[in-house]
Amino acid sequence: MPQKSYIEAIRDGIREEMRRDERVMILGEDVGAKGGVFGVTEGLQKEFGEWRVLDSPLAESLIVGVAIGAAMNGLRPIAEIQFQDFIMPAVDQIISEAAKIRYRSNGDWNVPMVLRSPFGGGVHGALYHSQSIEAIFAHIPGLRVVVPSNPYDAKGMIVAALRDPDPVLYFEHKRCYRAIKGEVPDGEYTVPLDRARVVREGQDIAIFSYGMMVHASLEAGDRLAADGFSCEVVDLRSLRPIDRTAIVASASKCGKVLIVQEANLAVSVASEVAAIIAEDCFDSLDAPVMRLGGPEIPAMPFSPPLEQFYLVTPDKVEAKLRELAAY
Amino acid sequence: MPQKSYIEAIRDGIREEMRRDERVMILGEDVGAKGGVFGVTEGLQKEFGEWRVLDSPLAESLIVGVAIGAAMNGLRPIAEIQFQDFIMPAVDQIISEAAKIRYRSNGDWNVPMVLRSPFGGGVHGALYHSQSIEAIFAHIPGLRVVVPSNPYDAKGMIVAALRDPDPVLYFEHKRCYRAIKGEVPDGEYTVPLDRARVVREGQDIAIFSYGMMVHASLEAGDRLAADGFSCEVVDLRSLRPIDRTAIVASASKCGKVLIVQEANLAVSVASEVAAIIAEDCFDSLDAPVMRLGGPEIPAMPFSPPLEQFYLVTPDKVEAKLRELAAY
């Protein structure tokens, strides 16, 4: 099977689906000639033309609002938000509109729209090009929120998202784009939008994470393996709906739990995972649930010492794992 | 001490602070001649004039963005958002700007702004006049998020909020406005913006809640008291920063925990409270943590059977308490 990078896998998925389904189109800032600021849509305007790969004005509420309308009138739009940090002006359209249209119309209307956006830090992006703001959407019924961690899932999930009849927020960790490579089948396949995946099986500690943090968790887990501790690494993949069954299964099996994310912790996805475990794994826990995430500061700073302070690294994961192992 | 309703207490706090401090002004839809759709600002325009109680155009980003600017230039604005449901167009100004201005300027600038907004359901407000959307702000470092549950706190916290040098989101449960009365001292006092309060002491089950749900919890607790179970009722009051010490103290003391809120549960304040307990109370828990909240549907429907289905009532709290008691 061909080796592909994460970014190529996303692009392949989009391109193939655009060839198969002419209702699929892309609307966003700089998605055309420039191919997006990261290059995800590179070459697509050339192949599909200016309408199907449409450069929008600099207006995020527009991008999402127009995509919602287009979706209600038969298209399958991809709304690209250049950075997750800039999703904020579109929050009304996402939360008040996209998430509620099926429900409020009693099933009469629906919004088959995909919103793609890169998130995460560690790229000298500073306060407004490094954020991980998925929690606020993971709270909202009516949305699907997914984060692939590897090229296989990236392609399978973008295709699944484009075929899903409801709004899907598809978040890409920007450090994965070129750093993460893996096998990606040619041609059509989908990956479910509501299921976590056990990336590595283990017995002693269950690690729950998503996006780039899956790789930090794997690396830290490897280091503990050398000392005889086996970590089960679970890639949540879907943050809404979250795969409760998978969480409970791995947590119960291991008895010790670490949840790892790059976002700050308060009222976050990690909070929800911890809460699920507190509710459902009372009898099987051998240690307190632990969470590791970004610090409670407004966003990731620019200067290297400060950025490094923020980042959740394999070292930090390892330290937490050792704390848990010793409990 | 005079008995006041929750809504009078808020108005009193604002009025007194406006008399003491001429930097305080109000900007929002219908806050002037109409006195707001619930009447919170009734009479204030008459007393303080059209500039200090300023009817804004129908534009929430404007209300908050202008308040931010005014706050940076020496005013102490209250930005009123008519319903919490309509805060969404202002989310960029709140999360990207207000929350980050002190941090991003390395302490050079700050935003002493108060954002007031009513939330919650049970008033036939349907999908867009019943929401409880506080979780998305409770996630954001740099914001303070508070919810008073009674007239005493309502007045003390609005005054404290107006004197705080950072942005405070002050959310009012609209069912409290006229239903909840209590003693309110005349004159000046403040209530801290970062401390929970034990409303009723108990031994067996700790109930954590806020806003109108404090009253549902008290009522349900009373019913259990008749059967010899004593519930400790903790009013969180501040959702960000959250009072971790108070949460751990009551949870550890009781060993059984119920968290009650009106918002849906996934990735919410209840998740965070459960996570804190899962982290810090491992050795003292006698039962799984339980959460009770709104169902995972996009918002509260209109028709009475559906609205009733959504609402978190004393009966539902009682049922959960009995489950916990029996554990």
Next chain:
Amino acid sequence: MAMTRTETKARAGLDAETLRLMYRHMLRSRLLDERLWVLNRQGRAPFWISAEGHEAVQVAFGMNLKPKYDWVAPYYRDLALTLVLGMTPKDHILSVLQRAADPNSGGRQMPAHYGCRRLNIITTGSPVGTQLLHATGIALASRMRGEDAVTLTSIGEGGTSEGDFHEAMNFAAIHKLAVIFLVENNGFAISVPWQKQMPTEDVADRAKGYGIPGVIVDGCDAIACYRTAREAVKRARRGDGPTLVEAKVLRLTSHSSDDDQRRYRTAADLEADKERDSLHRFKATLEELGVLHQGDAEEMRSELVLELDRATEEAEVSPFPSADTAMLHVYSETGD
């Protein structure tokens, strides 16, 4: 019978049938509206928000669209518009009575949150302004498929203060999309008068900034409304792009059943509005033109009241949604 010059001018090339129908639509909406207020005052409907005073321009647009082919993204005052497009009084009575059979939302939303897929009326929520972008997206989709469908979207003048207004106008104009932005300017956003909402008297002034026509029409003049609607729809249909239409209308009632406009408007002002009511003026004009004869209007009225009585009766025995449906339609139940 040969028409005089005034008659011709007043009719503006509209035949008697069209004029009569227009009046009937306006009357039907008004009577339904009044009925819904009665249900509200009787305590059977917790909420109503009225179209009284807005009917003429809504009917004008409704009559110039092709229902089911063209698209509509309305706002909560568009009762008359939805009726012209094919919704029924019963539909809306079901809605105010919060019944499961309410086609707008199955009793989930407040009344006047219109939506009907069968008629290409998209579902509307409460947040003001978002529909303008939906309409623009709908028009984009039509354009990409090469269809000549027209999309009409409406909003109050208050709603034009929202950022989405600007973003939608801008995008629709850039791509010359077949969308009509209808601003129903009644001078108030709840209690806030237009002077505190906008710096100029006319929303239509903003059209210049987008290089599109901005047309002002007297919303109390039914015939002028019809002409304006016809022209805007034609323009959109032939691919010449958007029009911003501003209709100066009256809000004859309080903002909603939760409001009391006597708190912020003078009695004289309210009285003056009643005088200008388009329904009465239009009736007078049609009688003058000989389009309505002695007794015609009264006959229409009894017929429409009958329809309303029947609709009310039927709606009242229609069941409430059952609680166990509350969890439905969060996501697709079938996967597609």
Next chain:
Amino acid sequence: MAMTRTETKARAGLDAETLRLMYRHMLRSRLLDERLWVLNRQGRAPFWISAEGHEAVQVAFGMNLKPKYDWVAPYYRDLALTLVLGMTPKDHILSVLQRAADPNSGGRQMPAHYGCRRLNIITTGSPVGTQLLHATGIALASRMRGEDAVTLTSIGEGGTSEGDFHEAMNFAAIHKLAVIFLVENNGFAISVPWQKQMPTEDVADRAKGYGIPGVIVDGCDAIACYRTAREAVKRARRGDGPTLVEAKVLRLTSHSSDDDQRRYRTAADLEADKERDSLHRFKATLEELGVLHQGDAEEMRSELVLELDRATEEAEVSPFPSADTAMLHVYSETGD
């Protein structure tokens, strides 16, 4: 020395000192800008986003404001503006080198995210457009205190597509606030040309919709910029309300150090822009007018380069922020 008519016209009543200062400000910004690009290419500065081609209008406004009294809500291209107001080359070198002493943000934000409380330059983040509302709020506060301070805010033409643009213009115009909206129109939002951003060529067209003046100025004509700035500031100061000023400027560099504009612009287009560069044109004009003499410009340049060398050296030995400061300034550390 008596001036000819052309000279008088060209100078527009500006004395030689003002003109020389204007040129010096422009040159200083340009030289700093070039230095920052060098630091970027040397790998010592991870990011730079340039003001090259935008200087004239920024300098013009900067010179017409009262620093520390008037207020400025800038955007990321406003390097020249911040220098005129009193920030220094060293301030910005500290910023691109991410040092603790960076007065904009202590190394927390990307470079070109300006802010300086001492100078009434408010802190700016990355989200495009939000600053227009902050400026409006600042002007509201000045107005409520009865001060005649002027607030200047700026944005690219791309940013005018955001809803906040409309909301700010509307509110400022309703209340005749002393705010100037400066649009630096360089024809591109990163790679998106103006034709895909707006339906008319001029952002200034939108002023009509708010009943305020919309002034277009050639951003390559320094003297015209000065005149325009002077007029807009006067108007604001005397309480006549906002002005929308659109300066047609050039983006002489790629959008930022992360971009390569050759991917979406032709070589001929880039070449033509270089020809129009205001810095060279202005120098020629001033020499023609006898304001700059043989060798003046070169002398200025060496002096400014010296300043830059010294600033760079000093900045380079300035420490990085230490990790333990990362948790500071989330909330007030002192409670007030």
